[in-house]
Amino acid sequence: MGNTTTDPQTGGESLAVEPRLLTSAGEVAEILPQLLAASVVGLDCETTGLDPHRGRLRLVQLAAPGGPVYCVDCSAVDPRVLQPLFAAPETPVLVGHNLAFDLAFLSTAGLVLPPQRWLVDTGLAGQLLEATPAMPSLAALAERHLGVALDKAHQQADWGGALSPALLDYAARDAAVLVPLYDRLTAALKQQGLERAAALEFRALPFVVWLRLSGVPWDPAAWEAAVETAEAELAAATAALTSLLPQDGLFGPMADPDSPQAMRQALSALVGQDLPDTADGTLALLDHPAAAALRRYRRVATLAQRYTRDWATVHPTTGRVHPDWRQLGTATGRMACTAPNVQQLPRDGGYRRAVAAQDGRVLVKLDYAQIELRVAAELSGEERLLEAFARGEDVHRRTAQLVLGVADPTPADRQRAKALNFGLLFGMSVEGFQRTAAADYGLRLTLREAGELVEAFFRAYPGLRRWQAERHNAGVSAVRTASGRVRWAVRRPTERMNTPVQGTAADGLKAALGLLWRHRERLGTAVPVLVCHDEVVFECAAEEAAAVAEAAQALMVEGMQRYLRRVPVEVEATVCQNWSGDGR
Incomplete structure (x- = not known):
């Protein structure tokens, strides 16, 4: 792993590094052959801000095994002198942490990655190993896999001014730790059967950088029109709902449309039955104008409250x-x-x-x-679904024929079949299907009708039933996708079905x-x-x-x-x- 010392603050091991500041193109040219001959190079950047369109590169730190950490001062050197290192297609392997950030700055500075350039992101590797959507920090990975403490006291430092020895030392450590961390994470990915999933993510990484930099073309006038429409619809929906609620007694001022409890009491009185809740699926099953009005109110209120005028910021x-x-x-x-x-x-x-x-x-x-649906057919081996897709058939129409027993399905038949195909893909209960069919597809079914449809669906697709049963009975288990991506200790049966698909x-x-x-x-x-x-x-x-x-x-x-x-x-x-x- 290289030389280490004891960190006086944490008591943990700390990398001993030798930062070497490069302030001319000639100095960079001298060290490029050494870097190009290495098998792996740790790459990190320090920038004057977080926005690659307005901030700039200050340092590019490069660490090869056994050598010093070269810190290229981009305020004195055009970073494009490093292009030979980036242009090499396969080796050295460039290793960084949260490379999407660094590559965005490097790209805006003129450094171009060729199509085949091999990159390794320790942050993405850490996410795969820990099966988490939250990227672990470099310091956390260094501590966990190397027992090395990284002092992050200078993380928020001003990188636009003079480069003190302390700043250079901090910057060098972040690059130096990447080399031994690469070895440990590579071994861990192999041990956990995650090499293919990691390669998949590393190959997709440059596209994500491209996506970040290109941005979303935005029409402020269209957004303003949508916001104004939502505000008008909210006012109308509020008035329509209010007109249907009792205006005196308990349900007068207390019937707050935003209070689920108040709405449950008010609607229970209006429909003459004690409602368990006012979830959307429950309301969709009620044939009452107040239930429809409350659904509409909640839908437009959510839009109006979430998508406000300042929801998106156009970059200056x-x-x-x-x-x-x-x-x-x-x-x-x-x-x-x-x-x-x-x-x-x-x-x-x-x-x-x-x-x-x-x-x-x-x-x-x-x-x-x-x-x-196609993935589920592949994974379950359900022959009728495989056959329908192979023939290019309308799968919802095919389900209507098999489940409903109609030779020439109507649009209403197809809608019912669509509710079955998507609603039952991940092991939904009969009650859940009844609510989903009403809320998402406008199909009001009795519990008995819903149960009969569910049973008919799985009679038509026994392979899908068998595949779901295997996952339902698996207990607490790890679940993998086709690439080997894993979720550890999955408890809920629906997640054991949803995750692989x-x-x-x-x-x-x-x-x-x-x-x-x-x-x-x-x-x-x-x-x-x-x-x-x-x-x-x-x-x-x-x-x-x-x-x-x-x-x-x-x-x-x-x-x-x-x-x-x-x-x-x-x-x-x-x-x-x-x-x-x-x-x-």
């Missing part, structure tokens, strides 16, 4: 919105984002119109068709992101705008839309098909002016 330099994308944002391996969470923008209400291509450009939306879909998407980055020259001027679960959206010049759609479709199919061998993959492409699908 780029004129776009730049969410904080998290590559491993959920326990199943899906991406997530915050500040703002564009993935959660609802389809209704006009909010998605604000994600709009700039003049002369269009959006190309690419969406995996029914991917979770949703996680394998995430595996295929991550493989596709790696391919989209690797073959980005086939995408012309296209830049990624967002990734929303099973959907990828690009912005490109209008005249390139057809070519971008064709190339991206092929790459996304190829990525997902690595994990789905028995089920064909389909990607639906839509060219539009904004994310709602409007215009061309």
Whole structure:
């Protein structure tokens, strides 16, 4: 691991490092052969801020095994002199922690990664090992895997001024620890059977950096219109609900629409039965105007309160919105984002119109068709589902024929079958299906009718029943996806069903992101705008839309098909002016 000393503050082991400050292009040129000959190089950066579009690189720290830590002062040296190190396709392996941050700054400084460049992110590796959507800190990983204490006292230091010996020592340690940490984490990933999942994430990492930098094209006027519409709808929904509630006695001023208890009491009195709660599924089963009015009120109130005028901030330099994308944002391996969470923008209400291509450009939306059903068919081996997908049939129509016994299903039959396909995929109870069918698909069923449909569904798809039963009876167990991604000690049966399906879909998407980055020259001027679960959206010049759609479709199919061998993959492409699908 290298020389260590005892940290006087923590009592733990601390790396002994030799920082060497480089302040000229000539000095950098001298040390490049040594770095290029190394098998692995630890990479870290210190910056003058957190925003790569407004901050700048101050230091690039580079550590090879057994040597000093070279600290390139980017206020004196153009960082592009390091391009030979980044241009080498496979070796040395560049190892960093939370590399999405560092690579964003390096990219804006002009350092370009070739398609095949091999990167290792200790943060992503730590997330895979710990099966957590929260990236562990470098200090935590160093302590856990090396027994080394990293002093982070200078983490918030001013890196725009003079570089003191203490600052250089701090910066050097963060790079130096990456080399032994790489060895330990690589061994741990292999021991836990996570090498393939790690390679998948490392290959997708440059795409995530690309996504962060490109940003979301934003139409403030469309957003303002959506907010105003929501405010008007909230006022109307409030008035409609209030008009249906008793106006005197207990339910006058006490019947607060935002109080579940008050609404339960008021609605129980109105419908003449004691309601257990006012959950959306419960209300959807009630054939009463007050129940429908309360559902509408809650829906529009949630939108109006969540999506306010200041929900998104347009960057002053780029004129776009730049969410904080998290590559491993959920326990199943899906991406997530915050500040703002564009993935959660609802389809209704006009909010998605604000994600709009700039003049002369269009959006190309690419969406995996029914991917979770396809993954479930693959994993369960359910022959009828496999056959339907292989023939290119409408699976909801096929379910209607098998379960409802109708040769020529009506749109209502198909809707009922759709509720079954999606509602029962992860082992939902009969009661849960009854509520979901009413809330999400507008189907009011008695408990008996719901039970009969559930039983008929699993008679039609015995392979799916068998696969679910195996997971239901597995007890507390680890669950893996097709890439080997793992969740440890999963207790809930629904999670033991959901994780391999949703996680394998995430595996295929991550493989596709790696391919989209690797073959980005086939995408012309296209830049990624967002990734929303099973959907990828690009912005490109209008005249390139057809070519971008064709190339991206092929790459996304190829990525997902690595994990789905028995089920064909389909990607639906839509060219539009904004994310709602409007215009061309």
